[in-house]
Amino acid sequence: MNPALLLLARVAETSAEVAESTSEVANADRVYGIGEALGVALFVWAIVFVVLFIIFVCIRLFGAVVGSATKAKAPAPVTPAATPAAAPATEDPGEEFSSGSLKLKGCDEKTAAMIMAIVSDNTGIPLSELIFKSITLVEEK
Structure with missing residues (x-):
């Protein structure tokens, strides 16, 4: 059989399949009622807020872990030694900076x-x- 005819036959079959799938997609588009649309919208909003809450919890847990790790590594507070004696009052304050x-x-x-x-x-x-x-x-x- 002629290879050109086979190629044309395959192209025709593919075109027919594409036309059928296009009509199926066109039939799949439907108009939602207001109740269905609100239900879908509320469901999507709920999913968004649940994901945001999960992210919030993860951030809080991470902050608590890091905070406890830094508190454990912090050294004990050092008690200050005796305070140094105050500077003598005889100096002129105008001469302290030049x-x-x-x-x-x-x-x-x-x-x-x-x-x-x-x-x-x-x-x-x-x-x-x-x-x-x-x-x-x-x-x-």
């Missing part, structure tokens, strides 16, 4: 202090953490 030397070029100390305070306020960085190396007055021309 950020080095500041070179003023063309401006006085009052203006430099104002500039440093403005920079500290605008940046939100405490003045004790800023280090100014030099402040130069720039004259407008």
Whole structure:
């Protein structure tokens, strides 16, 4: 028999099978009533919440296991030794911090202090953490 005819016969059989399965699928589509749709929706919601609850329980159990493991490994609290003596009150609090030397070029100390305070306020960085190396007055021309 001719191989081309066999191939055409097989294609025709396959096409017929596809057409039958398509009609079966089309017949399988049906319209659900409102009661059935609500039942399916509630069932799916129940499954989702059950899975979420299982995940919640797993997380709580894992947290309890890890928490008990870290508590078992924690060393006993150390009792503090005698407190060190307080610093003498004779020191001047203004001299306890120094950020080095500041070179003023063309401006006085009052203006430099104002500039440093403005920079500290605008940046939100405490003045004790800023280090100014030099402040130069720039004259407008």
